Amino acid sequence: GENVEQHPSTLSVQEGDSAVIKCTYSDSASNYFPWYKQELGKGPQLIIDIRSNVGEKKDQRIAVTLNKTAKHFSLHITETQPEDSAVYFCAASHFGNEKLTFGTGTRLTIIP
Amino acid sequence: ETGVTQTPRHLVMGMTNKKSLKCEQHLGHNAMYWYKQSAKKPLELMFVYNFKEQTENNSVPSRFSPECPNSSHLFLHLHTLQPEDSALYLCASSPRGGKKYDQPQHFGDGTRLSIL
Numbered sequence: 001g002e003n004v005e006q007h008p009s010t011l012s013v014q015e016g017d018s019a020v021i022k023c024t025y026s027d028s029a030s031n032y033f034p035w036y037k038q039e040l041g042k043g044p045q046l047i048i049d050i051r052s053n054v055g056e057k058k059d060q061r062i063a064v065t066l067n068k069t070a071k072h073f074s075l076h077i078t079e080t081q082p083e084d085s086a087v088y089f090c091a092a093s094h095f096g097n098e099k100l101t102f103g104t105g106t107r108l109t110i111i112p
Numbered sequence: 113e114t115g116v117t118q119t120p121r122h123l124v125m126g127m128t129n130k131k132s133l134k135c136e137q138h139l140g141h142n143a144m145y146w147y148k149q150s151a152k153k154p155l156e157l158m159f160v161y162n163f164k165e166q167t168e169n170n171s172v173p174s175r176f177s178p179e180c181p182n183s184s185h186l187f188l189h190l191h192t193l194q195p196e197d198s199a200l201y202l203c204a205s206s207p208r209g210g211k212k213y214d215q216p217q218h219f220g221d222g223t224r225l226s227i228l
Contacts, residue, residue: 004154034216043116043202043219044155089155098143098206099168100217102154 002027004092006103014111019080021106023090024072030092033073034100035064038087047088048075077108085110115139116220118203124226127193133223135186135203143208144186145217146178149200161186162208190225198227 003026013019025033031052036044050057050064050073057064061080066073077084090103116137125131137144146158160168161180175197177189186203204217 036219041221043118043204043221045219046216049216098145098160098162098208099157100155104152104154 002030002092002099002101004090004101004103006090006106008106009104010107010109012109012111013080015080015082017080019077019084019108019110021075021088021090021108022072023074023092023103024070025092025101026071027092027094028068028071029094032093033064033066034091035075036089036091038089038105040086044089080110082110082112084108116203116205116218118201118220118223120223121221122224122226124228125190125193126228127195129193130189130191132190133188133201133203133225135188135220137184137186137203137205137218137220139205139218141205141207141218142183143206144180144183145204145206146186146188147202147204147219149202149222155202159188193225193227195227198225200224 006023034049035047037047038044048059048062048064050066055066061078063076087105087107089105091100093100119134142163144161148156157170158172159178164180175192179187200222202222203220206217207215
């Protein structure tokens with residue numbers, strides 16, 4: 001089955017700096033990669049996703065890149081703000097398969 | 113405001129009790145999921161329902177019993193739980209069918225379950 005590894009487990013950055021979280025996956029058939037943000041006391045909320053037919057996707061301060069050859073994908077947050085502090089999860093699945101495999105999460109702390 | 117509502121938000125129960133968790137989605141989706149979230153572990157998929165039919169049981173112990181009476185409601189019946197079952201239980205939903213297989217799952221805020 002699919003295995004998703006996520007690094008780092010914790011990350012602290014100064015407000016205004018950039019943050020990068022990386023994930024690797026094992027199943028070359030995986031072709032859908034969502035990222036979720038989970039705030040304290042809340043469920044995971046989708047922030048961005050990418051499909052394997054593109055290498056990069058951007059939404060304002062958030063971007064995701066995908067390297068299919070190396071089987072890794074990354075979340076980039078620029079100009080970080082205090083409200084970006086949360087736990088971020090990557091996940092992977094393949095078309096027609098409803099099973100999302102999640103990484104172990106990254107606790108991001110933005111230092112004012 | 114989430115389109116997936118879970119109740120109760122918190123539940124404390126003894127090992128011999130019977131309780132149920134409820135999930136309702138207002139997004140018009142037809143697939144629903146139960147996940148278990150424990151500290152420092154990845155989200156664990158427990159059950160999947162498509163169009164009210166169970167399509168996935170991820171080797172979950174029988175003390176967890178799901179029920180999906182329609183595409184908008186999902187229950188998780190609990191009985192004779194163990195202390196290691198204490199966790200956050202998350203419900204999610206997504207569109208299914210046709211070209212919607214890779215649409216994202218939308219999560220509720222979960223039920224925090226504590227087993228005494």
